[in-house]
Amino acid sequence: MTQEEPQVRWLGAAVPAVAAVLVYAWARWCFGGSEAPSATVALVGGAALVLGAAAVYLLPVRGAGGLFGALFLALGLLSIVVAVEQTAVRGEVAVCVVREVHTKVEPSFGEGATEKTVHRLALDCPGGYPDELKDAPPSVSRGAELRIAYDAGRRVSPAVAGATSPWKPALSALLLLGLSTVLAAGRSRSQA
Structure with a gap:
């Protein structure tokens, strides 16, 4: 075994x-920094970080384990972005009236697939923003009043006040990044 093999392993x-820390810092800056980049720069920079991490991962980790590990890595990094978005400060709260409820059934394909129902609310809020809420709770009806938390800088989507939780995406990120790490350590060790 040469001296370089343990480093590659x-x-x-x-x-x-390393990628998790970089993506977390990037997403935190994009969603909450006082001098955050434009949406285009945020998206391109985030995509470059995720794809770059997957490419770097594939250098020492080959085969099917490398492919699945890179996929788990990319999905884990995207879960980090979702968790950061869920914790982003929505510093303003407005009491809004539901003007319209739009319900759309999205078909699913495949054996045993179930349809997904998406609810979108058109809102009347003081000051005119926010004017809609996507992925709204299904129990809301026209004329109802909702407390909507939103970011005045419009960097994150409005949400029902108190309804966002980062736990599910954060746990998904930990699981996916853990699987990616285990696959890399196992594949690299067997290749050495």
Whole structure:
């Protein structure tokens, strides 16, 4: 075993942790920084980080384990972005009246697939913003009053006050990044 092999072995296993920190910092800055970038720069920069991490991961980790590990890595990094978005400060709260309720059934394909029902609310809020709420709770009817939390800078989507929780995407990120790390450590070790 040469001296370079142990370094290569752990490079793949270190990529998920390093990439997670970088994507977290990038998303935190994009969603909450006082001098946040435009949406285009945020999206392109985030995509470059996720795809770059997957490419770096594939250098030392080959085969099917590398492919699945890179996929788990990318999905874990995207889950981090969702968790950061869920914790982003929505510093303003407005009491809004539901003007209209739009319900759309999205078909699913495949054996045993179930349809997904999406609810979107058209809102009348003081000051005119927010004017709609996507992925609204299904129990809301026309004329109802809702407390809507929103970011005046419009960097994150409005949400029903108190309804966002980062736990599900954060746990998904931990699981996916953990699987990616285990695959990298196992594949790299067997290749050495």
